[in-house]
Amino acid sequence: MAKSLVTGGAGFIGAHVVDSLLQLGHEVVVLDDLSGGFIENVNKKALFIEGSICDDNLINDLFEKHNFDYVYHLAAYAAEGLSHFIRKFNYNNNLMGSINLINASVKHKIKCFVFTSSIAVYGTQVVPMIETATPMPEDPYGVAKYAIELDLKSAHEMFGLDYIVFRPHNVYGSLQNIGDRYRNVIGIFMNQLMKGNPLTVFGDGSQTRAFSYIDDVAPYIAKSVNIPEAYNEVFNIGGDTDYSVKELAETVMKVMGIEGEVRNLEARNEVIHAYADHSKARKVFGITPDTITDLETGLTNMAEWVKMNGVRKTPKFENIEILENLPKVWLED
Missing domain, CATH: 3.40.50.720 (NAD(P)-binding Rossmann-like Domain)
Incomplete structure (x- = not known):
């Protein structure tokens, strides 16, 4: 073994x-x-x-x-x-x-x-x-x-x-820490919706990512x-199809069954478009497009788990070393 x-x-x-x-x-x-x-x-x-x-x-x-x-x-x-x-x-x-x-x-x-x-x-x-x-x-x-x-x-x-x-x-799905305020945008959105808070989006939400179940x-x-x-x-x-963060927010609200509002924040310094080619993994691991979970299905599965487990607190990171240019939303209670 x-x-x-x-x-x-x-x-x-x-x-x-x-x-x-x-x-x-x-x-x-x-x-x-x-x-x-x-x-x-x-x-x-x-x-x-x-x-x-x-x-x-x-x-x-x-x-x-x-x-x-x-x-x-x-x-x-x-x-x-x-x-x-x-x-x-x-x-x-x-x-x-x-x-x-x-x-x-x-x-x-x-x-x-x-x-x-x-x-x-x-x-x-x-x-x-x-x-x-x-x-x-x-x-x-x-x-x-x-x-x-x-x-x-x-x-x-x-x-x-x-x-x-x-x-x-x-990557997203069950067991994800939706209480982390600094990462995992899908978990952040779902947690915000359950709290009755606006979905916070940096910039205009035109950034694109391919979300991976x-x-x-x-x-x-x-x-x-x-x-x-x-x-x-x-x-x-990971996932093949890219979506804007704005499109993601709309789909998360749909699967959660909660019509929230979006709060656009000042854009932060980040890569605007980031998604990958998976030809190599397909060849070596035998992955086919049919095996990849579509976004709405994956989000629906995650939403079921999230609703069952409920809201999580969003603690702040202790000992941030540099405060200059830190997004203000990360300092909010």
């Missing part, structure tokens, strides 16, 4: 990857510090350990104690927009914590290191973004993700550590280690 470590396994995507791995017959150990995830997300069949990837002593002890075959690294503080204002935290948590895992994986001869990067590595590119494009990240979150991709490539060339990199984008992402990440053609490759993965 394969034994896998999943970091961030109490988080949204991580918890779904854990479920998929268990279905595939893996023995799973979850490491999560619960800073963004929830213990109730963790499948009871997995062994849960509360702790941080930044704790290199804990990481070394884990690898000594458990004879891991695979590492699935999903732990990250993934608030891309906020990363400009928490630069030190971003690099310590997202980059240096990842290096602890890579070092341990090299020392313990891990068979494959699966890493969830992000479409954020591309920055502003011709859309749809394709893996052969040279990444040009525009925020510290994307910079950290791309640095890890480069380090994995270096570790493979120097030490033979096999890896697989996924660049998912705008969790079932079109997590199972492929989980089974990737069983596909030799995936090794030492990078894959975009």
Whole structure:
């Protein structure tokens, strides 16, 4: 039986990857510090350990104690927009914590290191973004993700550590933390509607994204280690059809059955159009257009889960390092 470590396994995507791995017959150990995830997300069949990837002593002890075959690294503080204002935290948590895992994986001869990067590595590119494009990240979150991709490539060339990199984008679905005020626009919208608050949209809502339902992402990440053609490759993965944020707001109101209003905020510094080409993933993983969940269906599924679980509080991030140019809405109670 394969034994896998999943970091961030109490988080949204991580918890779904854990479920998929268990279905595939893996023995799973979850490491999560619960800073963004929830213990109730963790499948009871997995062994849960509360702790941080930044704790290199804990990481070394884990690898000594458990004879891991695979590492699935999903732990990250993934608030891309906020990363400009928490630069030190971003690099310590997202980059240096990842290096602890890579070092341990090299020392313990891990068979494959699966890493969830992000479409954020591309920055502003011709859309749809394709893996052969040279990444040009525009925020510290994307910079950290791309640095890890480069380090994995270096570790493979120097030490033979096999890896697989996924660049998912705008993933949504059940188990998502809808109480995070800095990320996950769909969860933010649904939470705002249930509170009776306006939907907050930066700028005029013309920004475009291809929103990705969790079932079109997590199972492929989980089974990737069983596909030799995936090794030492990078894959975009997620939804194909792009929508404006304005269109998204209208569809979220429709599936929630709540006619809210939109509050347009001052535009922030962000990539305006970001969606990806998935030809490579289709070829390697056998994904077809018929298997991709359409936006309204995916949102309807998520809305059912959200209504069942109710409103979440939206706590502020402690210790923001730079306040200059911070969107005012992030400071509101």
